[in-house]
Amino acid sequence: MSNLSNRRRSKSEDSLDVSEGAAKASGVAYLGKVFSAHTTGPDGQEGHHIHQHIGKPSSIEEKDTPRPPIISTSSSSSTSSKSKRKFHEKRRVVFIFGAFLGLFLTIGYSTYYNPSIKNEIDKIVRIDRFNDFFEDWKDWKDILPVGLQSILSEQLGQKDDALQYSPDSFSVGRRLAATMNLTSEYNVLLVPGVISTGIESWGVSTEGDCPSISHFRKRLWGSFYMLRTMVLDKKCWLKHIMLDPVTGLDPHNIKMRAAQGFEAADYFMVGYWIWNKILQNLAVIGYGPNTMQVASYDWRLAFLDLEKRDGYFSKIKSQIEVTKNLNGKKSIIVGHSMGAQISYYFLKWVEAENYGGGGPNWVNDHIEAFVDISGSTLGTPKTIPALLSGEMKDTVQLNALAVYGLEQFFSRKERVDLLRTFGGIAGMLPKGGSTIWGDLERAPDDDISDYSEDVEGAIKKNNDSFGNFIRHKKKDGTVSNFTIEQSIDMLLDESPNWYKERVEHQYSYGIAKTKEELERNNKDHSKFSNPLEAALPNAPDMKIFCFYGVGKPTERAYNYVDADSQTGLHKVIDPDAETPVYLGDGDGTVSLLAHTMCHEWKKGSESRYNPSGIPVTIVEIMNEPDRYDIRGGAKTADHVDILGSAELNELVLRVAAGVGDGIEDHYVSNLRYIAEKMAI
DSSP: OHHHHHHHHHHHHHHHHHHHHHHHHHHHHHHHHHHHHHTOOTTSHHHHHHIIIIIOOGGGOSOSSOOOOOOOSSTTHHHHHHHTSOGGGOHHHHHHHHHHHHHHHHHHHHHHTOHHHHHHHHTTSOGGGHHHHHHTHHHHGGGSOHHHHHHHHHHTTOOOSSOOOOOSTTHHHHHHHHHSOOOOOSEEEEEOOTTTSOEEEOOOOOOSSSOGGGGTTOEEESSHHHHHHHHHOHHHHHHHHSOOTTTSSOOTTOOEEEOOSGGGTSEEETTEESSHHHHHHHHHTTOOTTTEEEOOOOTTSOHHHHHHHHOHHHHHHHHHHHHHHHHOOOEEEEEETHHHHHHHHHHHHHHOTTTTOOOTTHHHHHEEEEEEESOOTTOOTTHHHHHHHSOOHHHHTSOHHHHHHHHHHSOHHHHHHHHHHOTTGGGGSOOSHHHHHOOSSOOTTSSOOSSOHHHHTTHHHHTOOTTSOEEEEOTTSOEEEEOHHHHHHHHHHTSOHHHHHHHHHHOOOOOOOSHHHHHHHTTOGGGTTOTTTSOOOSOTTOEEEEEEEESBOEEEEEEEEEOOGGGTOSEEEOTTSSOSEEEESBBSSSBGGGGHHHHHHTTGGGSTTOTTOOOEEEEEEEOOOOTTOTTOGGGOOOTTGGGGOHHHHHHHHHHHTTOGGGOOOBOOSSHHHHHHHOOO
């Protein structure tokens, strides 16, 4: 009787298990379909891909007709089912095998260079047979992830003199200190790029529904506190981060200031480094707070307003003078992205009579070198769509659901309004007009080199030109085309008067054709940020180094359509176009042509923009990211991640240590040939 009862109970439990399993499987299938539907893009491809991998487990992949219940005939049926798995598929076997393999490799690596242990084990195992295996190390190590390469290199005692591409902290500095005996030589001033500096609140107002005192000394830009406030209290975050549209300075009862010290730009937020790798490696060769500074700044401000509100350029001048008085050494200025433009602006500002007042010899007497890292010296094209419609390639490529969510949180109109209050962003608008960026017929970078198929984009396929920068398709079907120069004019015409007036007061985007014009521009602050309208200072003893990345697809031209009235914008990027965004060469952010000025300067005194013949060294770094490193690893040339590149860190350390003369020009792209043909 008891056996019969147990048998019935067993059948009942098995049936229940099957029913529950079927219900769960059906639920997974339903959730998979819902998830697939909500992640499908306009063409249906993305959602279909996710639907295949997530929405349909193989056990329920067929039809929705219910399966007959599988009734177990004995309580050991589950055990017999498990035993059907192949021996090598069992988790216990895999675990044991992995443990033995790990132990074996550990013993092999640790004993190979330990004679005492090796002699003992050699009595049992012929360790010398490892020799043939490790002799081929250099041949097979390149297929491994960079991080694993560095670990194995240490274990195997590899001491290559060549550049070891390790992204590990301090590794470049340690190697150069050991192999080249590098030590600190010149004072170093690091100038961060746009959005790289943290910005914190110093307001103490208790008025209104967004009192500043509750955010006192909190970073509202460049921290997790920024993200929390942005999500939970968007209105107050916008009120604090936006500048006054009329003055371009602080709004009423708001006081936001750039964070100071090394912490201002070493990390954007916890875990996401910016300058930290360079700081670490400089520290290894002897640098510290007395010989190295970070010139953080409020990148939202127009360049001249940095001095007007914060005395920024006066502080830089004083810092450079003080450090020289203390140790008798000149300084090198290292600027990244917009920081390179800020640095150039300073070189012009500091010598000008009614500005820095340093005189024509100040730069030559105080600056050893200017290092331009991925500088937006001549601006970059993607600035225009950001200010015109608050979008770019990454926005357009989101699927429909993601775009909808982004629009609900931060609409394109809100993004445009925010960015236009930031006077500093307009400083990155492309300079040089059709001479640099092309006309409606052709652009200098239409015929790019063939080292990367991804960079080819759709231009060659369509027999089109990057010079046709904006193709605007109107509602009536007609199409209007605009060059970069015309696109800037269109942007200003469609902007409020306060924005147009501020941009025209602060910046210029043309080309000075004569030496006399360049001389006059030395007294005009609106020309200081444009090296095509303001020549290099009289500093024959100074050196210039241009280090920038190439080989990564970068925004270069756009297809636009008339915007819907509810957006509050005139036009937006056309998401339905065959190619909404055309891609050219660059580092993913700054277009290749933005570095044309380095090649013009390299002509020396033959160029009217380099009257004192300042020597220029150019190193192009090919983007070769490590697929296993989310930040690209030691060989990346991405616009931001290049600051962690082993090659870039070595170059900066060599300049700082006074051996920059040994750095040779290195070209990857054909920009030097393009620059030679330009009628600048």
